[in-house]
Each structure stands twice: as C-alpha cells, then as structure tokens.
Amino acid sequence: MTVKELLRRLKSEPAMASWRKFRLALVVSVDGILLSRTHPVKASPEVVEMVKDVEFFLRYPWGRHAFHRMLRMVKVGSYIEDTSSLVGKLKQSSLAVHGFSLSIQLFAFKTIPMLLTLLHNGDEKETFLDQTIPCLPKCKTYHTSNIMSLEKQIYVSSPSFISLCCTFFLLLIPSSIIYIF
C-alpha cells in the first residue's frame, strides 16, 4: 500500500476513528518522510506492525534508524571498485537517497550560511510554526557554477581571517620578543 493511498484515505474519510487516523498518520510520517525508500513510497509491513503499540512506536529511535538508512545509500566507499566506476557514478545527474535526505540540506545551510545568499528568499525568517506563510518558495536547485564561485569567495576570505588573527596575536606578544624575531 502506497503512502499516497494512505494520505488519500486520511483526507477523504473525515469520520475515521481517531485511533486509526493517528496510527495512519504515524505510518505516513515515518515511512513517507523519515525512511522513504522505494518509489512510489510504500508503507512497510514492519512499521505498520510496530504502530500497533503506539507507546513503543513513539519511543523508538527513528532518528538513528533514518540516519543509518541514509548513510547506507549515500556513503561513498565500499561501492568504489575502481576509478572508472567512480567517475561513472559521479557523472550521474541524480542520486537516489533513502532515509531523511532533507537533513543533509539543512546541515549544509547550517554549516555554510553563505549558501543562503544563493537562495531566492534566503533571508525569510518564517517557519512552518508560523501560521501565516503566504506561499512556499519554489524549490530551486543550485547551479554548480554558483557553488564554485561561492567557494572561491570563502577561499579568498579565509586567508584574510588568518592574517587578522596573526596580527592580533602579534599585538599580544610583548615588543621585546618581537624584536628578537
């Protein structure tokens, strides 16, 4: 049974019993978002079986599970046979990622805040918790050239940061020692 089908049922049956609605929503969130695997995304029998015991289900460390699933697909390493196969892999225009792939994107924005300057509405502060999001910005893919130029900017900016630190450090050293140098 696909997650889409479950969602359709959730929407089309407002009179559905609350225990059923809640459990279906849990399955949709876990299988559809955190552990997404096949296309179309399907509800896995294991997750459905687990939702029988909601307490257990909610206590389960889904974060770790999703992370491991993602790592298994994303990580380079054991799959590299030789250089040509790696080149072939890198030439692919897309890559299937299982698990919670959004986390990598979020992480990229967190560690490289300058990526936000490439985003159309990067400075918007609204989140899903705000009730009044006028419209969601369209998902935009980055052009490699943009990323490269951003990288160069950072390259240029970091040496100056180091020299700034050095000057500051030299200022701390008593003048007599500098004289010896």
Add this chain to the structure above:
Amino acid sequence: MLCRQLNTTNSEALWFVFAGQPVKFSLTEFYGVTRLDCSPLLAERELAAATTHVEGSAPYLYSLIGRTLGS
C-alpha cells in the same frame, strides 16, 4: 555536497570538502539539525517481536485500514 565526499574508514560519518575544508556529517550533526531521537537501537529480538505479526494472525495493516485478508 554528495559528490564532494571523502573516502574515509569511519563508517558512521560522512565527510565532505567545501572551500578546502573538511566538513563532517555524523549522527551528532544529524541530531543537531533534526532533533530526532537518536538513542541506540533496540536489541534485534525485541525489534523482531514488534515488527512481525504472530504466525496465524492477520497482519496489522488489515485491521488498520479496515479490510479483511484477501479483499
């Protein structure tokens, strides 16, 4: 980002290169951005009991979506 990975022996983390600097993405960073529960997984046996239905009984999916076996 995914094409800039470093091949490391650590199987628990991803390493990328950006602007000449290595960037690590492990469970800790994953937790940092998602705040999802990342406590250790359960023992295999306990998990198997929770993820499979008892022999002879219908899978839970049927009672969840309100159908009977074979329909």
